[in-house]
Amino acid sequence: MKEVEVIKPKKNKFDRASGKELSKIRVAPYCRVSTDSAEQMASYDSQMDYYEQKIKENPNWELAKIYSDAGISGTNIDKRLGFQEMIRDAMAGEFDLVITKSISRFGRNTKDVLEYTRLLKKHNVAVLFEKENINTFSMQGEVAMTVLTSIAQQESESISTNVKMGLKMKMKRGELVGFQGCLGYDYDKESKELIINEEEAQVVRVIFDSYNKGKGARLIGKELKDKGYKTKRGSTNWPDSTIRGILKNEKYMGDLLLGKTFTVDPITKQRLDNMGEEEKYYIKDHHEPIVSKKTFEKAQAIRNKRNCNMEKGRLKRYSRQYTFSSKIECGFCETTVGRRAWNSGTKNKKVVWHCIKSSKHGKKHCPDSKGIHEVVIEEAFVKVFNEMCQYNREIIEEFISTIENTLSESTSKKELTTLNKELNIVEDKIKKLIDLHLDGAIDRENYENKFIELNKNKERLIKETNDLSLTASEEKEMKTRLKSFRKYFDANKPLKKFDADVFESIVEKIILGGIDDRGQKDPHQLIFVFKTGPKSTITMGKESYSHLSPDTRGDRLSAEKKIDVIALEIPYLRCFQGFLYFLVVCKVIDSGCVLRGYGLDAELSSPMEM
Numbered sequence: 001m002k003e004v005e006v007i008k009p010k011k012n013k014f015d016r017a018s019g020k021e022l023s024k025i026r027v028a029p030y031c032r033v034s035t036d037s038a039e040q041m042a043s044y045d046s047q048m049d050y051y052e053q054k055i056k057e058n059p060n061w062e063l064a065k066i067y068s069d070a071g072i073s074g075t076n077i078d079k080r081l082g083f084q085e086m087i088r089d090a091m092a093g094e095f096d097l098v099i100t101k102s103i104s105r106f107g108r109n110t111k112d113v114l115e116y117t118r119l120l121k122k123h124n125v126a127v128l129f130e131k132e133n134i135n136t137f138s139m140q141g142e143v144a145m146t147v148l149t150s151i152a153q154q155e156s157e158s159i160s161t162n163v164k165m166g167l168k169m170k171m172k173r174g175e176l177v178g179f180q181g182c183l184g185y186d187y188d189k190e191s192k193e194l195i196i197n198e199e200e201a202q203v204v205r206v207i208f209d210s211y212n213k214g215k216g217a218r219l220i221g222k223e224l225k226d227k228g229y230k231t232k233r234g235s236t237n238w239p240d241s242t243i244r245g246i247l248k249n250e251k252y253m254g255d256l257l258l259g260k261t262f263t264v265d266p267i268t269k270q271r272l273d274n275m276g277e278e279e280k281y282y283i284k285d286h287h288e289p290i291v292s293k294k295t296f297e298k299a300q301a302i303r304n305k306r307n308c309n310m311e312k313g314r315l316k317r318y319s320r321q322y323t324f325s326s327k328i329e330c331g332f333c334e335t336t337v338g339r340r341a342w343n344s345g346t347k348n349k350k351v352v353w354h355c356i357k358s359s360k361h362g363k364k365h366c367p368d369s370k371g372i373h374e375v376v377i378e379e380a381f382v383k384v385f386n387e388m389c390q391y392n393r394e395i396i397e398e399f400i401s402t403i404e405n406t407l408s409e410s411t412s413k414k415e416l417t418t419l420n421k422e423l424n425i426v427e428d429k430i431k432k433l434i435d436l437h438l439d440g441a442i443d444r445e446n447y448e449n450k451f452i453e454l455n456k457n458k459e460r461l462i463k464e465t466n467d468l469s470l471t472a473s474e475e476k477e478m479k480t481r482l483k484s485f486r487k488y489f490d491a492n493k494p495l496k497k498f499d500a501d502v503f504e505s506i507v508e509k510i511i512l513g514g515i516d517d518r519g520q521k522d523p524h525q526l527i528f529v530f531k532t533g534p535k536s537t538i539t540m541g542k543e544s545y546s547h548l549s550p551d552t553r554g555d556r557l558s559a560e561k562k563i564d565v566i567a568l569e570i571p572y573l574r575c576f577q578g579f580l581y582f583l584v585v586c587k588v589i590d591s592g593c594v595l596r597g598y599g600l601d602a603e604l605s606s607p608m609e610m
Contacts, residue, residue, distance in 0.1 A: 026064040026095040027055050030086055032105050033070055044070050047101065054099075064095035077112050087116060090125045102131035171258040171281040182251060183232045184290050194251070194287040201290045203229050207246055208291050212298050214325060217243035247303060250282075253296035254289030257282050276462065323500045324377060327507065330355040331514025331525065333366045340371075353377065353512070369513050370523040377510065378498035380526050385502065386494040416468045423461045430454050506530050 029051035033044040048066055055063045067086035077083060089095065098120065100106050106129065107113045117127050117136045126137040170177050176194070179187055184204040185194045203224065210220045221238030230236055250257050259280040261273055274280060328337035335357040342350045355369035433454065437447040487505075495502065511527040 024060055024062040025097050027061045027097045027099055028064045028086060028089070028095040029055070029066050030083065030098055030100040030106065031066065031068040032080070032082075032100075044068070051099065061097075065089070077107065077109075077116075087119065090120050091123050093123070096125060098125060098127045100127070100129060103129050103134075168279070171279075174256075174281070174283045174286065176256065176286075177258055181232055182249060183246060185251065185287075196288055196290060200232070204246060204252055204290050207243060208252070208295050208299055211243075211247055211302065212295065214322070217247075244303075247299050250296075251287070252290045253293045254287055255282065255284050256286035323503060324353060324374065324510070328353055328377075328510045328512055330357070330366060330369055331511045331527070332368045332521070332523075333357050335366070337512050339374075351375075355512070368521050368523055372512060372524075372526075377526070381503055381507070381528065382495045382498055384528055385506075389494065413472055416465065416472055419461060419465045419468060423458065423465060426454055426458045426461060430458065 029048075031044060031047040031051070033047075048068065051066060052063065055061045067082045067089075069080045069082040086098065090098070103113060106127070107116070120127055121136055126135055128135050167177050176187075176192065179194075181187070184197055184201040186197045187193075188195050206224070206229075207220055210223070211217075215223075217240040220243050221240060224238045225236050228236060229238075231238065231242060246252070257280060259274055259278055262278040322339055324337075325339065326336060329335070330337055333355065335355055337353045338356040338359065340352050340354060340359070342348075342352070351374040352371040353374060354371035355366045358366040358369045359371075430451070433442070433447065433450055436442045437444070442450075508529045511529065512525070513523040514521075514525050514527070516522040516525060
């Protein structure tokens with residue numbers, strides 16, 4: 001029989017990098033507290049003092065380094081920089097033993113705790129959990145640790161659920177939750193209210209005022225930077241996202257929306273924008289506003305229009321720095337008509353609007369388009385507006401009344417209420433179904449079949465609700481537009497000169513050039529599309545202008561006015577995408593301007609295009 005000599009293990013540890021025997025075990029305590037409150041920080045300091053003393057009292061131990069994370073949750077490893085440093089040093093052989101108060105101090109996620117203790121064990125580093133008296137170098141230790149870590153994770157999830165319920169209760173009471181600070185407001189901890197910071201509020205008002213006058217987020221940010229205005233964090237850089245965030249923040253009109261985001265997983269702490277998955281809470285007149293509701297809603301209308309243009313597949317600029325910016329469309333290629341200025345800064349300055357495709361990419365890309373002087377557009381609008389108000393009053397009154405009656409008969413609001421009730425019923429059924437499944441009152445197969453059925457019904461109701469909400473919103477916008485249109489119409493005051501406010505209030509867009517009534521291409525044609533609703537148009541003032549000889553450019557032509565009003569019967573009212581509209585055709589000829597068509601025939605003067 002062969003003789004086998006048993007070589008006893010040495011009690012001392014070895015540094016595997018150098019191969020030298022270590023006389024003492026190098027110990028690395030890990031301390032953590034989850035919040036930065038005074039009590040928690042006191043606990044944090046106590047933990048560090050405790051481990052320093054504990055290691056001194058053990059003759060076989062020596063302190064390698066204390067690793068710590070203050071004010072960091074245990075569920076998210078990514079944010080625990082002290083923990084990450086400890087793992088890196090362990091893999092580099094800097095110590096032999098990690099000692100920590102409990103499994104919950106090390107981590108509340110079962111997966112992470114097992115993963116990192118095994119990684120440390122692989123590098124010959126043990127972990128000692130004091131409270132549970134578990135050493136990961138023992139076989140029994142890993143089994144016990146797996147069970148206890150699962151309990152710790154369940155505890156974390158339970159705490160998260162309780163916290164979430166508490167926050168929802170606060171939201172339902174209209175209390176401010178999770179306020180991270182925003183420009184223009186300070187938070188009073190005693191009264192728990194938002195207080196206007198007047199210095200910052202002035203910047204907010206500048207942003208809204210500039211945006212509503214047609215400036216874009218980038219230009220506003222540049223101007224704020226040039227003037228030295230600072231963000232809430234003290235920076236003079238104003239990214240587009242910061243400007244857009246301010247413009248859509250309901251707090252600035254005194255309202256408060258709670259529940260904009262929600263936590264997906266209590267372990268990863270991942271948060272997502274609330275797209276309807278969780279409840280939201282809207283509180284009107286929660287605090288003192290910085291801008292009026294009218295100002296805020298005007299900004300939202302501009303935002304929505306710009307967003308709509310972006311969603312159509314091609315980015316249309318919607319800059320309103322000038323009155324006609326993004327208001328004129330080429331009647332041949334449907335491209336935006338842009339502004340050009342010659343002799344800028346002099347008395348001979350001329351402003352011309354021209355098809356962007358033709359002017360930027362060459363005449364061959366839109367050969368039929370021609371430019372038009374800004375002054376021509378202005379006078380054409382004045383003439384069309386005055387003729388419309390003075391000589392077609394009964395027709396327009398009947399038109400407006402017809403749309404108003406149609407809107408008053410709409411049932412979208414009632415239908416929306418019914419859909420919301422149905423949606424609430426389905427959501428309650430889903431909640432009850434989940435409870436039955438958790439209680440074991442229904443088997444998995446029946447649960448899944450019923451859940452799929454209810455969820456499909458829920459998705460259908462959500463889609464119908466969203467569609468109907470859009471319809472209701474469009475009807476509301478149409479009522480607002482009609483009210484504005486009627487305001488100027490009822491005033492019945494002829495314009496003596498171009499008024500940008502009147503133009504902005506009632507004109508949706510202008511179409512420059514296109515096919516005339518005879519089917520021929522007419523680059524001098526102007527069509528004014530008036531605002532009556534998001535899906536309707538009143539197309540009037542279809543004017544055509546022609547060239548003058550070089551020696552008469554810019555001169556105003558005079559012509560004897562001849563007004564012959566022809567009554568417009570109801571059959572001439574047309575239907576377009578579900579709404580009524582009517583058409584008045586106007587044409588400008590060399591000797592002046594002739595308005596002709598359903599209801600109007602007149603000559604008037606107009607400055608010509610170069």
